[in-house]
Amino acid sequence: MLRLPRLGDSALIVVLLLPLAVALPRLGGLSGPPELWLTWVGRVTGILGLAMMLLAGLVSCRVPGFDRPFGGLARLWRLHHWLGFAAFILIMVHVLALGLAAVPASLDAAVATLFPPPSQGAIWLGWLAWVAMVVFLAPTFDFFGKPHYQRWKRLHLVSAVALLFGLWHALLLAGEAWPWWLLGIAGLGAIAWRKGVAPQRRHPYRIEQVVSLARGVVELVLRPEGSGIRHAVGQFVYLTPLDERLAAGRGEEHPYTIASAPSDSRLRIGIKDLGDASHALQTVMPETRVLIEGPYGEFFERRFPQRDMLWLGGGIGITPFVAGARNLGAGSVPDVHVHLFYLANNPDRAYYRQEFCEIAARVEGFAYTQHYHRDHGPLTEAFLREHRPDFAEREIYLCGPPGMNAYLQRLLIEQGIPAARIHSEVFDFL
Structure with missing residues (x-):
């Protein structure tokens, strides 16, 4: 199509x-x-x-x-x-x-x-x-x-x-x-x-908490100094830290996906150590002032809202799905069924596994499956069909490292899924 x-x-x-x-x-x-x-x-x-x-x-x-x-x-x-x-x-x-x-x-x-x-x-x-x-x-x-x-x-x-x-x-x-x-x-x-x-129009925030999720991965919990921003699930912002003690990245803007539900009074952003600026933010101190610009993007736009959704996330690309799951966990009523496949190398790299399990246990419209590369190798059509037989009929969203995104797109298209139903987002010199 x-x-x-x-x-x-x-x-x-x-x-x-x-x-x-x-x-x-x-x-x-x-x-x-x-x-x-x-x-x-x-x-x-x-x-x-x-x-x-x-x-x-x-x-x-x-x-x-x-x-x-x-x-x-x-x-x-x-x-x-x-x-x-x-x-x-x-x-x-x-x-x-x-x-x-x-x-x-x-x-x-x-x-x-x-x-x-x-x-x-x-x-x-x-x-x-x-x-x-x-x-x-x-x-x-x-x-x-x-x-x-x-x-x-x-x-x-x-x-x-x-x-x-x-x-x-x-x-x-x-x-x-x-x-x-x-x-x-x-x-x-x-x-x-x-x-x-x-x-001059960026929104000031304070880092309220730095949550360590795994080696080289943190989640920043940001408290607005004013009214803050309003965002939708799957959107991202540009974050500019102002801490003079940072080894790199002070005063520089970089894009990060929002991991919090829209109803959350705090802005939560997952950051993986992928460069000088993101490395420095792994040890940023609470109460550090940052500037936020945005939000941008519409990752979860759907042309066929009657279709159930399949989410495929890995690496720090899991963050838009964290926001989506948290939104469901906060009481948002899903109009379709959602099934998340979390792709990670091993349990240590599945940063949000426990939270996903808890949300799936109490939200009827949300299902969760963990896939470890160490145990199963790359994701296959057989694994998808075993855990979600109707996966090819769903609206599909994927987010992760560029190599993973490219592999998943090839896999899905080989199953006859139209490209118009496969949605992905990669930050490349935004």
Whole structure:
């Protein structure tokens, strides 16, 4: 089954095509000698490339709730990445096509088209935008290894320079400027919000308790200093610790899934030692002040709410299911039956096993099965069918390490389960 376009996707397509629709009457047709249609291709790819750049800036605003029409922040961020990559490719085609269009006249004419005298400032603004875009995108191609998370986020400021020069380039050359003013205000305004306004609107919390769940895994219990945030099951937040004693991560924001039920007066976040910042938080002191931004995501969105649910969680990816189980345990009445399979290497790594067992014992609509890799190997279709014979008929949610997610998706699709009924979430440079 194909997924229907989301409302946010449709809106992006309309806005993306707006500058092209306005410019098309002036661009002519594709008939005539090759240099004419190469010029047409060059102009169209330039318009679409810059529009994609500005839309990539727009969708980076990260306003809570803005991500929901796009299917959550993780999916919105993937759109952001693809818009940026596609914009780069289109702009390269734009430059190449316009240069080739001038070749029939002479090679000197082609060079002069791309590298005119300094007085042709509009063209050189385009080159400055291209250079800034290369500087910004180069680390994402892993030329120098995986980029450092926080340095990569700060490098996003270079993208604002690319957008500014690209917009200036278009305004000087476009016949109709108003679409570019509209997109420019939206794209650059979103970056200004993200870097300037949004950090001032984070919610202050205090760490009330640090609960050790296993070696290298803790759950932070956070007490709001004000009204705090309101969240749904399966959402996540950005946490910024302010403790000067931390060995790493002070003042840095990182995404973590909320493990508490929406009705809980405390915000609970499970954190596994997976990097410098998360390692430092393993020993953070109570009463440390932190800032919370969010919530984001809609992991438990369902297109077929009449279907029972199957949850497959492992590693620290178990946290959205902890929130879901706690919500049921707090008295939320399930409208469908839920069966959780907790995938862990061994009992020591099943951090929330006992709590899941207790909730399953008292909540009629919640079932729980433990799977240990040490005893059973990777999860199999036979194990699923033994413990939940109707698993293939359910709406399926999975969350865990990327390798586990990829394996489970292959396993489920091999059973004929449509991809539209398999929901997963991975934080990858959010």
